[in-house]
Amino acid sequence: MAVLRTLLYLLVYPGLLFLFVYGTFSEWYDRKVYARLQNRMGPTHTGRFGLLQPVADFFKLMAKEDVVPDAADKGLFNALPAFGLAVVATSGLLLPVWNFSLAAPGWTSFSGDIIVMLYLLSLPTLVLFLAAWSSTNLFSTIGGARVLTMLFGYEVPLFLAVLSPAVLAGSWRLAEIAAFYQQRPALLLVNVLGFLVALVAVQAKLERTPFDIPHAETEIVGGTFTEYSGKKLALFRLTTDIEMVVASGLLATVFLGGFPGGALLGFASFVIKTLFIIFLLSLIRALTSRIRIDQVVSFAWRVLAPLAVLQLLATILVKGFLS
Amino acid sequence: MTDAELIAKLQADLGGRIEIDNPGPRRLFLKIAAPDLVPVVTRLRDAFGVVFLSTISGLDLGATFEIIYHFSTPTQDLNVRTEVPREAPRVASITPLIPGAILYEREIQDMFGIVVEGIPDGRPLLLPDDWPAGQFPLRKDWHYDRPVEVIPGGES
Amino acid sequence: MSFNIPIGPQHPALKEPISLRMTIEGEVITDADIRLGYNHRGIEKLAEERNWIQNIYLMERICGICSHSHATCYVQAVERLMEIAPPKRGMYIRYLVSELERIHSHLLWLGVAGHEAGFDSFFMYVWRDREIVMDLLEMVSGNRVHYAINTVGGVRRDLDETQKARILDGIATLRKRSEYYLHIGANEPSFVARIAGVGLLPKEQAVALCAVGPTARASGWDRDVRKEDPYAVYDELEWQVATADTCDVLGRVVVRIKELLESYNMIEQMIKKLPAGDIAVRAPRKAKPGETVSRYEAPRGENIHYIKANGTEKPERLKVRAPTLGNYAATVFMLKKGFVADIPLIFAAIDPCICCAERVVTLVDGRSGASSLVSLSDLRRRALDRPANALVKGKAEWPF
């Protein structure tokens, strides 16, 4: 019986099926907001208000021919999409939406799960690089190298920004951090600077404009995904969608005070808060132009890193006053 | 500097080597012999500030080829024309004087078969690489047979 | 170690088939070779088999964006050959449509420059406002792209009061929007970071390489055919030549938006001063033997037609040099100073209308040593570890 519950837990509710549905919904929401910001219509004709457009894209890609370049490293080339999806789905399980109760913590809520979440979220970047490297296409090697260069840029500020509220809450467990800020909502204001830094860093992690150089179509065709097609490309796009959902869920937990109110109400606040963060990500995407790779690295180290350190400093000072 | 003043100065300066005619306002046509091309263009550039070359037009007059260099200054439009015999169409290159001229010289080379001596890079340009040598499309004696248009499908 | 990267003829950044072969060393491009001829249509040969009226429509199809420029330049030359003077009202309408086309072409370029730099919202907004001028052109001439409003001896359609009023308030909204884009184009930090100090073309190089149009004017060289060799209407209007002296892509953005603002003033003056009278005069079918050179300021630069007539219905020789060709020499120079990641932006900055230049010629610079063919992406990898001493990062502060 417990095995069935775990299987259901893994495959249906917080697992793949739910993440697939919510990932495609958030992609639709992102495309619709981005279009409306640009005074355009966005997807409208597939399903009601174009809701099924990402699903349609997904199944269209699944039906397409799946080409594997013969010079590619076959084993790695085929395994990577599935591995990327698995990594991102597991990080989805750690969100304190479905294991919110502090008293009876499920097996996915343990002390230190924020560190595991951050680690799992930085793995897809590595998967992208390996995908680019293994497909031996020159455009994708360029894209892969750019992915890694950007990784060194935004990773440190992201970790600093996300971990400073945990330092203030004095615990590494997502559920406890969320509970801490639910009791003292005033302390959320301390982390506003960290929230901004984390937003920009997540925008870079998801490779969206202004940081979408790795697959800038006007310069290097498809970037990391040049050689991918058919099912593998569909899986990669799904991975990026779910990564967006999980990353915004993490930011909501840490910066917007988690998801109070038991199962149903907690899920509702989860949806509202992640959609709010995805709206902010779309806004950044509509606001700026793509910047060159060297400008990204210098921007990360000259602007993001100092702000993140400042945020950490503020957190330590406030912690001192509190105790 | 009105047209008349310029004509007077040109007459004084280049004298015997050029014939000038002025068909319209701000339009001057200077006819010179082929060997005089480079000295006249240098003189125009240094003394009269003629630096901007709009383009070079080639013409097939039957017995000879005519080459017109369209220069322009903020006040007038000077067109220097020379003629080269059809058997040995050779002319000196003015790219050392005006770097922008390389384009147009390569075009007349391609289209008329006029050999431009001293051109920095004489590779074929516009015509495809497998274009048969000795074929110069803009010559009057070069004809192409228009293929009959075949529309696929349905009764014609 | 010198590599030679091919871009094109098919490449996402290029809207038309042209092949750029760049020889680079490390990060800097040392030599560029542009190869044309991929959609050469032999227009000059075709023109010799068509009569004067049919040639108008052939000239219009040299380029999709500046079709009216080529048609007007051609019709001016033919009218001079046939010694007929089109009525004043016809001339005003003709040059009103050419200014409207300049607005539509500059707005199109502004959007594409934004898209090349990745600033898609700017692209969407600029092209949404471009629809205003496209609708005006469709109302005046009956078609959005090839207006075909020119005929030998004048224009084919007249303007009535409602059309004039709609043009005026269309221009009013466009002026507000253009000022807003001037503000955005120069103040959005991520966009300016991509265009300031990129594609440097100092003034003496612009003069030596005979650059034309906004590319030359952005390097401080105020050459404009409408001022130097004013045809018909331009000497009766008050307007200035728009220039900037930052010599880079930012300067070209500024020059083009200033030219937009000048065009709005000119259109308003033309509409106020539109004389009464008929719009065309009958033209003979044959032209007297003779030759003429006609020049016109197309949106991309100076357009020059040389026509020689031999007394029959068909031209003896028709030579067309489109503005983009004049800028290729300057493009090679700019690419040489450029970085690999800026290639699409530098090339888009001269607003290349490749099909315009297609009837003529390639440009090449002295080749340096042998070259081995390596694909573009190998080059881009070098774009990553860019040396800290960015080669020529001109301190391009905002000229205002």
Add this chain to the structure above:
Amino acid sequence: MRIAAFLPELLRHLFKKPATVDYPFKKIALPEDFRGTPYLQPELCIVCKACERDCPAEAIEITAVGEPAEKRFKMVIHNDRCIHCAQCVDVCPTTPKAMQMDSLFELAADDRHKLKKDWVYVRAVIKPKAAAPAAPAAPVAEPKA
């Protein structure tokens, strides 16, 4: 240099109606004299072949049908080659004009033959003006240049 210079404009448009038109389902009105496709009114045509001579795309073909005395002609407009410049309408000497332009521009077809339209008709006789003699003006067979 202002951070997020585009923000006010974007937010203002967030809830505005989109500027894009849902094309196949809603269409924008055409201006009144939009140049669509040329068509012939056979009863007015005097077969002077001015349109055939001046058409830049050689899209008009007029051929005689039956024996010459009958004066029956067939005109074919190759709409797949037509460039919609309305030069045929301008050059047509008849008043009212035999060649007219409609406003049809959605011409997609899977077979180019479907785009060719033809008319078979007898040449119109020019109605004699009140004073002028009644002799119909013999069409000057303009040598096809």
